[in-house]
Amino acid sequence: MLEVVFGESAAGALLFAGVAARRDIALLPLALGFGDISDGLDGRASALRSLMSCFPEIAGEVVDTNMRNAREGLGRLIRRAKAGGSVRIWTSASPDDACGACWVAHALERAGAETEI
Numbered sequence: 001m002l003e004v005v006f007g008e009s010a011a012g013a014l015l016f017a018g019v020a021a022r023r024d025i026a027l028l029p030l031a032l033g034f035g036d037i038s039d040g041l042d043g044r045a046s047a048l049r050s051l052m053s054c055f056p057e058i059a060g061e062v063v064d065t066n067m068r069n070a071r072e073g074l075g076r077l078i079r080r081a082k083a084g085g086s087v088r089i090w091t092s093a094s095p096d097d098a099c100g101a102c103w104v105a106h107a108l109e110r111a112g113a114e115t116e117i
Contacts, residue, residue, distance in 0.1 A: 002025075004090065006029065006032065028074060032096050045067050048067070
């Protein structure tokens with residue numbers, strides 16, 4: 001089972017609780033509750049830079065790290081879904097999680113993966 005989460009805290013909680021190993025977590029820390037989410041993964045770097053602009057000394061490093069984690073997580077998610085593997089999306093009422101669930105569903109649909117919600 002691949003566990004999909006939208007923030008480092010959720011990923012850490014799954015690891016701490018023993019629910020999943022690091023290799024079984026797809027981390028998508030894209031702040032999907034902020035800005036236009038229709039641009040796909042590439043458009044999120046711009047949104048993250050805008051969001052982090054109030055912290056210029058660390059913005060570049062945070063954006064690079066989040067985008068690297070998201071690319072790895074999304075790749076793992078799409079490969080698993082296309083192979084017919086199980087995927088669980090951890091979500092909540094937070095904007096990042098709610099928008100993230102919609103964003104992932106669209107990404108899976110575009111990739112041609114079979115989905116059930």
